[in-house]
Each structure stands twice: as structure tokens, then as C-alpha cells.
Amino acid sequence: MTMKGREVILGILQESPHTGYEINDILQTRLSHFFDATFGMIYPTLKKLEAEKLVTKQQISQTDRPNKNIYTITAAGQAVFSKAINEPTSDEILKSDFLMHLYFSQDLSTEQVALFFQEEIARKEAKIAALQSQLATWLENGMTEQRKITFDYGIAYYTATLAVLKKAAKSNQ
Known part of the structure; x- marks a missing residue:
């Protein structure tokens, strides 16, 4: 569920x-x-x-x-x-407006696609910064081990995604 x-x-x-x-x-x-x-x-x-x-x-x-x-x-x-x-968990659902735009971008200019990459890279960097800025407060307020895992998961996800985006942005120029 x-x-x-x-x-x-x-x-x-x-x-x-x-x-x-x-x-x-x-x-x-x-x-x-x-x-x-x-x-x-x-x-x-x-x-x-x-x-x-x-x-x-x-x-x-x-x-x-x-x-x-x-x-x-x-x-x-x-x-x-x-x-x-207590219900079993469901599979993750990824919804990405960026990926939809990228998937259908074959007729767009290189500049427009580059702009999409810049925007998404900036969003991912902002997400990482926002999570990292909150960590000390959450730890002080008694962040549980399970909640720390959700934080680590978010950092790992955004960091890995950012690496893919930066590599793709360079090769797409």
C-alpha cells in the first residue's frame, strides 16, 4: 500500500x-x-x-x-x-518533468536542452544543500536511525543523479 x-x-x-x-x-x-x-x-x-x-x-x-x-x-x-x-511497501514511483522534457526533446535546440540540464542540476544542488542544512537540527532533536537512513538515501539519490546530469550535460554540448 x-x-x-x-x-x-x-x-x-x-x-x-x-x-x-x-x-x-x-x-x-x-x-x-x-x-x-x-x-x-x-x-x-x-x-x-x-x-x-x-x-x-x-x-x-x-x-x-x-x-x-x-x-x-x-x-x-x-x-x-x-x-x-504495517502494510507491505509499494514500488517507488519516479515522476520527473525534466526526464519527460528530455525524452521528447529531439526537435529542440541544443541550447534549450542545455538549459533543461542547467535547471535540473541547480534543483538537485539546492535539494542537497537543503537536506544538509537541516541535518544538525534533526540530529539535535533526536533523529532516529531510520530517519537518518531516509536522509542518507536522499543525499545518495541526489548526488548520483547530479553526477549523471553533469556528465550528460558535458557530452550534450
Whole structure:
């Protein structure tokens, strides 16, 4: 079974209660190299989880800002997450806009293809830098051995991909 947004959010709340903003931060910093989530999916998913009684919402009043909602996983939510996490894993699905453009680029100019390579190389370098910049904080906050493996996997993936891209960009000039 492929974990969807609902199971991922339940997994995040398994650790501790969080606001939607905090959930987004975790998705965008710690999980973005292997889970594609948008900010726009978080609140509708939380609303559905609340309707299904898998999470509860506590509203904290704030005078100088909008009220803050803190979400907590319920026992029912923990049961749903436990079932999901124990399912066999699915094969990885690679979706790459760059590779689609490259695959169909036979009629493009060498300059346009070179631009695609430059953009993708810059993206991969940025992903590596973003992961590396977070590592110290994650380790200080008690990063588990399993979570460290997801970090290492991301670094290895982007580093290997970057090597292929740089080699191909040179030969494509």
C-alpha cells in the first residue's frame, strides 16, 4: 500500500500534536525528498481526519494573530496509522518533468536542452544543500536511525543523479 497524505499526517501527529503550519514545515523540510505534498492538501486532509474522529482539534486564542489550531491524533487515528505502517511497501514511483522534457526533446535546440540540464542540476544542488542544512537540527532533536537512513538515501539519490546530469550535460554540448 502506498502511504497517502492522510497516513503521512497521522504519522507526523503520532510524534506529537502539531499545527497545520508545523505539519507543512515537516513535509517541506524533512519529507520533501521522498513525499510530494502541497500546503493546499494539509487543511482539507486535517478536516477529513477530524470528521472521521482520527484527530482532534484544539483552538488556541491569540490576540495579535489568528487563532491557532493544534491537532492531536486519537486512539482511532493511531489504529488507522498502525494498520497503514504495517502494510507491505509499494514500488517507488519516479515522476520527473525534466526526464519527460528530455525524452521528447529531439526537435529542440541544443541550447534549450542545455538549459533543461542547467535547471535540473541547480534543483538537485539546492535539494542537497537543503537536506544538509537541516541535518544538525534533526540530529539535535533526536533523529532516529531510520530517519537518518531516509536522509542518507536522499543525499545518495541526489548526488548520483547530479553526477549523471553533469556528465550528460558535458557530452550534450
